Amino acid sequence: EAHALPAPDPRTAAAATAEAPAGAAAEAPAEAPAAAESAKVCVACRTGRIDGDGYCENCGHAQPRERDHMEQELEAVAAVSDRGLRHHRNEDAFAVSSVNLPDGSAATVAIVCDGVSSATRPDEASAAAAEAANESLLASLPAGTHPQQALHEAIIAASEAVNALAAEPTGAMEHDSRRHQNAPACTLVASITVGGLLVVGWVGDSRVYWVPDDRTTHPSRLTEDDSWAAQMVANGLMGEAQAYADERAHAITGWLGADAYELEPHTASFKPDRPGVVVVCSDGLWNYAESAEQMARIVPLDAATRALHSAQVLVGHALDGGGHDNVTVAVVPFPMPPQRAGSAHTKA
Template sequence: MSQSHQQPALSKCPGCAEPPAAGDLFCGVCGYDLSAVPARPGDRPTMAITVPPAASGSEAVRWPAAAETDSSDVPAPVHRPSDLPGTDSGGRPLAEQEQVQEPGAAAGQGAAVGPGPEPVGGPEPSAVPVRHDDRAVPGGAEHSGDFALAAPDPRTAEHAAAAAAAPAAGGKVCVACRSGRVDPDGYCENCGHAQPRERDHMEQELGSVAAVSDRGLRHHRNEDSFAVSSTALPDGSPAVVAIVCDGVSSASRPDEASAAAANAANESLLESLPRGTHPQQAMHEAIVAASEAVNALAQEPAGAMEHDAHRHQNAPACTLVGAVMAGELLIVGWVGDSRVYWVPEDRSRPTARLTEDDSWAAQMVAAGLMNEAEAYADERAHAITGWLGADAYELEPHTAAFKPDRPGLVVVCTDGLWNYAESAEEMAAAVPADAQEHPLRGAQVLVGHALDGGGHDNVTVALLPFAVRPQGAGSACETV
């Protein structure tokens, strides 16, 4: 397209800054000769920057490969255009060996920035422009003569701050930003996000026994606890242990009570079973040891008791249920309303609940005052009549011994699960078909079943596969 060359129109007089009238050759105020204004310079089209063809035998430009992201989640460094060989607007190769003259220094005494080929047809080294990317040079940036960028890359600055706050080896990492250190109070130093408690969700798999515990969807903390372990009997045969405890929410420090009871019962069984104590007697002793551990929590120092005179009337409390597989025996023990179910491997066989609740509903049914449906529909149904704690009426550990004649699965759980699968048939229907071979996955599915049902309570379940060879019909059962 052709362009016309006209005298540029002025918005104001160069002499007095007054706007001239249209078509005036002289300013009407100061008489300035408006025709003396220099003409518009000729247009200079933009020159394309082209890379000259590589010389014969020379290699093509190799682009540096970006570094991979490391475990700190800091992104790979960005390669700026100045990091690569190129040409200036005249098509000449840029010098890669630049020399910057420091103020007050003689010509030719500037600091060499980096090795590179001599410029071809370019300016002298002393006239090379100063870079603005502030590369690291020997002697420090303050001696390089380079100008720093006006502002750092905000993404790099953000990740640099996160990397500075990253925890040392073995420390906890924030679940939100994945880079900040978690303070002892449970908050991230980098983003301030509150971290989930360690007991909000717990899983453990030990050989053929597995357990899962979850806070649920309504409670602010997980007041359940569990312990799974294994040991050997005097004859060398294995013994597997699972203990599940449910803290009483109306009592103080229920989470501490359940943890203390589970640990004490587990340690007692691991100490008595290898000595040859009968598993049923060992279970009784374990429940007593758990009760003593919970009672000890109520023994507050005198100073603490002065601030809460009624603290001793609301002592820490919990329920307990446990199972031991030793030899050909299955031993269960309990205090409270946590339960043990038996689910045979052959689902056509009958299932069974192996425990009886220490609850108001169970008492009404046992006394013949209500049927089971009426009792458990009452709002008082889940009021427990037995528990571990300093304010318990009287400790009455229940134990039972079974000798299964077929393989099956032992389900040890709190009411956070069986509230959504109360009968033995409902529990068997909720247990996945492959739980016998994959107990951890089966426990995860059962916890998910409770959460899908509403998750109104903490949920804890332990699964113990029981493998035996068929020995005929019937099974022995002895209850104490």
Template sequence: MMSQMDQLSARSTCPNCAEPVESGDLFCGACGCDLSAVAPAAPDRPTLAIGTPVPPPAMPGWPAAEERASGEPSAQSAGDLPGTDSGGRDLQAPVRHDTPAGAADGDYPLAAPDPRTAEHSPAVPPGAKLCVACRAGRVDGDGYCENCGHAQPRERDHIEEELGQVAAVSDRGLRHHRNEDAFAVSSTALPDGSPAVVAVVCDGVSSATRPDEASAAAASAANESLLAALPLGTHPQQAMHDAILAAGEAVNALAEESGAREHDPHQNSPACTIVASVVAGGLLIVGWIGDSRAYWVPDDRSAPPARLTEDDSWAAQMVATGLMSEAEAYADERAHAITGWLGADAYELDPHTAAFKPDRPGVVVVCTDGLWNYAEAPEEMARVLAPDAAVRPLGAAQVLVGHALDGGGHDNVTVALLPFAVPPQGAGSPYRTS
């Protein structure tokens, strides 16, 4: 039988989070698990997966759109999908799974190691950061306790921001060891002095390198691009298109900064998805790449809500081209493999954009799949959105994040809310819509 040290030396992955560890490591660098506590071998009882994922309900009708995704603005029927082609995209395009190699989907269990006794801990000098787990050790520059090895909470584990009538909340969730989502909310003025409100939400691709940096860079670049273009009178749909391109360039730059490391065939370039919305001049603009989504929820809940985006995913392509029914596509294990993302190894960067002119007030919900996995259909999203979301967007965003955490919190959760108010009668839009 192997001794405890023999088992520790032979181990190649953390027993808690399955991250690679080096021979002789006492603690896991990802989750802080105490590797010296070797659990007895469990009996060989394989677990069988049973059941088939339940397909989501059919997509309801969409609000009338004023412009298509590209070219000159034109009329759009309620049944069209904004910002997408007619299904002729290359089905052999690469797909990317948002799951680290060797881990189940969203499988990042959190478990703090048993802290060592305080008498064995090093003295903590005055003013030094104290470990949140053992309350006795000093936190080193890498964010780990020098006494018990526990990874400390990161600044991005939970972020909230409210700016006037736009608000956003991002949370690490209950399974991931870090928050790989990012957002940006802002406002500016159009040339006529009317306000323009912006929300950008990005979701880092976990199977890529540095996904948290990718999402942060993309959100910041897209927000800055929109704030630079809108005050100049650029049509918000064109500004959205350019902002997504700017976000893509920012993520590509991360791969260039990494140099030779990014040419390692065993690593992927930094990558993320993006969804953004602008409310300006009586128009509602959305833009996206990937599977983060935007929903429309009218203040009058007797009116139908709608999903404003279509996922760049394997399942969506199968349904769009008629190769599978929605039930068949979403029951397939490849259903949530994304076919579009921002990153140096993306197949192509073709931003989707769409413009709407709602005839009633409502709220735009901009979110990552960490939320919509628990409220996928527009009716479900409308049901969990607080009735006073238009006047208390931060509180409503907090409730939505709480809904995802109560549902399991298997992924990072990020949501931004933008209230939309119909312009006063007679106040024309500064933008040409036909």
């Protein structure tokens, strides 16, 4: 489960329950949620009640929501997502999981999705994509599907889940035939680690970085943005510095959504020849550490043994830099392969 870390939320019902006889508490469990809800008071002024939209009726302060800050830690991966300092809601989402393959080895999955703010319901899009991709991998990997093929299929499943949101009429959009033109949309990036294999997949401009434990060796960015700037550089129309200085640099050219031009899932597999960590993140982080070298400098040296702490540090770096966007990062320690046969990778 993802653990929300909102600001303190005093509940007088909690104190009342603690003082009540055990028998009384057991007799009326159905009333407890209602009592707790009615006792919600503002985290800012501590007196006003909270209205149905999450605002204080006394001072107007917006109350923390579950998705404002989320953290999750498993044995082999940890992730943190934060709303940032400028956005009114968190439109990022993540999923992390671990699953056994038919040969008994464990695969670790990390998925990060970034809702497209200019689209409708971007927060729902990212959540739907992360959940669908994770569920797809939890089904296909134990069945023996190769991780790279499984990730390709998971991206398609995520796309279908986001597309389905456009078919759900909501409010004023219910009778609008143009609702598909601004349909819910998001990016997706994911990694699968199993044994000595690292597989990444993406659509959009969320990224995966490889940071070796030995910082004297070179880190790498393992994904290529679906963005205007990347397209200009790839086509030889601009140099990298010129393209990324342009105001159109971060306009994405690939995304999940009913109004996407076409779905082009990218996948690649790598076999690192040394231990390190995999950093899976939204642009809310990499905008503050864009190059692989910059990312490596801010990843804690003990990231391989303190994944959650490292994810928290990386999110903190983005917030300290201004927190202009939602920021989400998963940190996946990567073990030393049994046989060091050199680094290799394949793309699809």
